[in-house]
Amino acid sequence: MNPYQRSWIVRVATALVYFFLYAPIVVLILFAFNASRTNITFQGFILYGEKVVMEGSLVRASPCGPFHWFCDLARNREIMHAARNTLTIAFTSTLLSTIIGTMAALALQRYEFRLKTFSQISLYIPIVIPEIVMGIGILVLFTQLFSLLNTALGLTGDARLSLGLGTVTASHIAFSIPFVTLVVQARLHGFEKSYEEAAMDLGANEWVTFWRVTFPMILPGVLSGAMLAFTLSLDDFVITFFTTGPGATTLPIYVYGLLRRIITPQVNALSALWVSIVFILVFGIQRLQNRQT
Amino acid sequence: MLRRLREDRSLQGLVLILPTLVFMVGLLIIPLMLTLVVSFGRRAPDGSVIYTFTLDNYLRLLGYERNCPSGAEVCFNPLYLQILWRSISLAFNTTVLVILLAYPLAYYIARAPSRWRTPLLFLVLVPMWTNFVIRVYAWMMLLRKEGVLNLILGWLANLFHIPFQPLEMLYTPGAVLVGMVYEFLPFMILPIYTSLEKIDLSMYEAAADLGANPWRTFLRVTLPLSVPGMVAGTILVFVPVMGTFVVSDLLGGRQVVLVGNLIQRQFLDARDAAFGSAASLVLMVLTLIVTYFYTRKFGFGEEIVAA
Numbered sequence: 334m335n336p337y338q339r340s341w342i343v344r345v346a347t348a349l350v351y352f353f354l355y356a357p358i359v360v361l362i363l364f365a366f367n368a369s370r371t372n373i374t375f376q377g378f379i380l381y382g383e384k385v386v387m388e389g390s391l392v393r394a395s396p397c398g399p400f401h402w403f404c405d406l407a408r409n410r411e412i413m414h415a416a417r418n419t420l421t422i423a424f425t426s427t428l429l430s431t432i433i434g435t436m437a438a439l440a441l442q443r444y445e446f447r448l449k450t451f452s453q454i455s456l457y458i459p460i461v462i463p464e465i466v467m468g469i470g471i472l473v474l475f476t477q478l479f480s481l482l483n484t485a486l487g488l489t490g491d492a493r494l495s496l497g498l499g500t501v502t503a504s505h506i507a508f509s510i511p512f513v514t515l516v517v518q519a520r521l522h523g524f525e526k527s528y529e530e531a532a533m534d535l536g537a538n539e540w541v542t543f544w545r546v547t548f549p550m551i552l553p554g555v556l557s558g559a560m561l562a563f564t565l566s567l568d569d570f571v572i573t574f575f576t577t578g579p580g581a582t583t584l585p586i587y588v589y590g591l592l593r594r595i596i597t598p599q600v601n602a603l604s605a606l607w608v609s610i611v612f613i614l615v616f617g618i619q620r621l622q623n624r625q626t
Numbered sequence: 627m628l629r630r631l632r633e634d635r636s637l638q639g640l641v642l643i644l645p646t647l648v649f650m651v652g653l654l655i656i657p658l659m660l661t662l663v664v665s666f667g668r669r670a671p672d673g674s675v676i677y678t679f680t681l682d683n684y685l686r687l688l689g690y691e692r693n694c695p696s697g698a699e700v701c702f703n704p705l706y707l708q709i710l711w712r713s714i715s716l717a718f719n720t721t722v723l724v725i726l727l728a729y730p731l732a733y734y735i736a737r738a739p740s741r742w743r744t745p746l747l748f749l750v751l752v753p754m755w756t757n758f759v760i761r762v763y764a765w766m767m768l769l770r771k772e773g774v775l776n777l778i779l780g781w782l783a784n785l786f787h788i789p790f791q792p793l794e795m796l797y798t799p800g801a802v803l804v805g806m807v808y809e810f811l812p813f814m815i816l817p818i819y820t821s822l823e824k825i826d827l828s829m830y831e832a833a834a835d836l837g838a839n840p841w842r843t844f845l846r847v848t849l850p851l852s853v854p855g856m857v858a859g860t861i862l863v864f865v866p867v868m869g870t871f872v873v874s875d876l877l878g879g880r881q882v883v884l885v886g887n888l889i890q891r892q893f894l895d896a897r898d899a900a901f902g903s904a905a906s907l908v909l910m911v912l913t914l915i916v917t918y919f920y921t922r923k924f925g926f927g928e929e930i931v932a933a
Contacts, residue, residue: 340840346730353727354753354811357764360774361756364767374777437646444639452643455650461861461917462910463869465886469906470657473664473899477675507653510646539638570758570872575893585759592763592876596770604760611755 358608365601366399368392402602409599415587418498422573422583423566426505431559433506434513439547441514442521443529456511464508468575471504472496475576496578504576505566512565513558520554521547560618564611658910665903673897683904706888706905713885714912716799717867720806724863725856727807728814732855733848735815736822747819754812762876765805769795769877797879805873810866814859821855822848857924861917868913885909 369376370390379401382394397404406412440446441453459467479494488494528550532542548555570585577586584607588600631637665683668676682692687706694701735746753761768774776792783790795801825848833843871886885905892902 343730343734346727347734350727350731350811351749353808354750357761357768357808358753358756360767361760361764374772433645433649436642440639440642440646444635444642446636446639446643448640448643448647452647452650455655456646458650458654461865461914463865463886463913465869465871465889466661466906466910467654467657469889469893469902470661471653472893473660473903474653474657476899477660477664480674503649504653507649510649514646538632564755568758571869574890585757588757588759588763589872589876592759592766596763596766600760600763604756604763607760608752608756612752615755 361601362605362608365402365598365605367402367598367601370598371596400602402598403606406599406602406606411582411587412584412599412603415582415584418581419567419583419585422498422502422505423563425502426509426566427559427563430506430509430513430562431555434510434558434562435517435551435555437510437514438517438521438551439543442518443526456514459508459511464569464571465575467508468504468572471500471507471572472575475500496576497581500576500578501573501581501583504572505569508569508572509562509565512561516558516561517551517554520551524550556618560615564615567611661903661907664900665907667900669898669900673899675899683901684908686901687905687908709883709885709888710908710912712883713868713909714916716803716806716884717864719803720810720867721860721863723803723807724811724814725818725859727811728818728859729852729856732815732818732822732852736819736825743823747816750812750815758809759872759876761809762805762873765801765808765877766796769801769804771796796877797881799878799882801877802874802882805877806867806870809870809873810863813862813866814856817858817862818852818855821852821858825851853924857921860920864916864920865913869909 364375366378367375368379368391370387370392376391378399379392379397380394381398382396384394384396385392385401386394392401395401395404437452437456441449475496479496482488483493528546529542532546533539537545568585570589573583573586574589577583582590584603588603591597591600631641663677664675666677666679666681668678668680668682670676686692687710689702689704689707691701691703692699694703731750735743735750738746756764766773770776771792771794773796775795780790780792829847829851830843833847838846869886871884871890874882874884874887875890885908889902889905889909892898892905896902
């Protein structure tokens with residue numbers, strides 16, 4: 334029997350599932366170029382013009398042409414602010430969780446110490462419990478802690494501790510660490526300890542061995558861990574929702590708030606931008622990694 | 627001190643793990659214990675928590691409500707039990723549908739020539755990079771009364787001269803199910819693919835030599851060997867579906883209330899952190915029980931073949 338043989342049922346089912354995965358996204362992006370302001374049906378593309386011309390609920394011409402809603406988006410201060418917050422949180426949490434997670438992976442894979450079992454179990458918990466449970470826990474912790482500190486230290490007005498960028502970033506670091514650790518551990522598991530032992534036998538200390546031998550070998554793992562942490566942070570809704578405060582709105586939170594009230598082509602433009610940026614980013618990193626190996 | 631650090635490997639290990647422990651204890655274990663403490667408390671009139679020891683919040687989840695509208699001390703209100711049951715059955719239905727959709731695709735990719743596998747998997751992941759909330763929005767656009775699906779259906783009906791009324795698809799339990807399946811499908815495709823790809827091709831030769839037809843080979847060889855992938859995928863799908871409130875909120879409106887919605891509303895609208903904490907812990911225990919028994923039961927592939 335030819336193992337590559339695939340029946341027509343499998344082929345048809347595969348085609349349908351790919352269609353199911355992509356149709357919503359294609360529609361989403363198509364509607365980012367919609368002339369209709371209420372975004373009900375696709376009313377054609379917007380034409381170029383000196384200024385914005387409207388007919389009823391249709392936008393007929395705009396200086397940005399079909400990209401009208403993208404220009405609209407760039408003028409929306411709330412969205413721009415949310416985008417800046419999202420990126421700040423994602424970069425900070427990626428950097429820190431990658432360093433901390435890599436250290437943990439080294440410890441778990443190469444060292445024996447007390448608390449090892451405890452550390453391993455605690456790293457598994459965020460993967461097997463629903464995100465909302467962790468989010469609620471952190472929310473309860475911070476609200477109780479902050480109200481205690483605010484009263485104890487007599488803080489008032491702006492000096493009061495409250496939920497914000499700091500609490501969101503800390504939570505993102507916490508839920509990213511287990512994933513970075515898993516990825517780097519898998520990479521460390523892949524090559525033998527003997528390389529490191531050889532370096533040590535030749536007189537290198539732990540520090541030099543790490544930077545000259547271990548790190549170059551686990552670098553692909555560290556990079557994929559960082560990429561995973563970055564996408565987890567960008568994509569996170571639930572934990573951010575419970576740990577964010579005034580002024581620290583991220584894009585997913587902003588879009589969610591907007592969608593509960595209105596449906597606007599601005600969200601489609603934002604989605605189209607989001608998809609293309611992430612696609613370019615991931616594709617670029619993939620190419621870079623392929624070239625290195 | 628520094629010298630000890632240079633020589634003692636167990637101390638080095640501790641130093642390396644320390645930052646992780648700080649985050650895991652500080653933002654996971656302490657919060658979970660605090661949730662437990664708060665869940666035994668009571669709501670103060672101003673929305674803060676009164677720390678006492680009462681099981682009222684848990685009893686309320688089980689249907690025993692205090693201060694009933696009828697004036698009785700305790701009465702039975704199955705509302706929260708219904709919500710719990712709805713969440714479990716939705717998570718179950720989602721998982722089954724996701725397996726049915728993911729399996730043929732994973733199978734196709736695993737049996738494709740090896741140079742095609744990476745691009746095909748890449749195609750599965752691309753939709754995942756759009757944001758979670760944005761993917762729900764895409765389904766809002768498709769399912770709305772004036773949405774794309776109704777437009778297509780109306781056009782088809784017109785073509786065959788059938789009278790057509792736009793269907794109410796958004797804000798129904800079905801919409802929530804479709805949204806959940808869409809959100810979590812890739813989480814099932816990847817593990818099933820991994821387990822299928824690992825199967826030694828000589829297994830198929832052996833099956834063929836022994837006279838098994840392709841269907842029998844699938845049932846006796848492929849399916850059992852892919853069980854670990856399905857188990858892993860089920861945990862990756864079941865757990866988040868149980869706790870998600872965005873999909874039900876945006877696609878179900880106020881019609882479909884799940885545990886996630888219940889918890890969210892206790893913290894943001896009702897300001898009853900004690901009851902919300904209890905619900906959150908019940909959710910955690912439920913998912914842990916389900917995943918524990920599930921992995922115990924299906925952890926070994928042979929058990930399914932025997933049946």
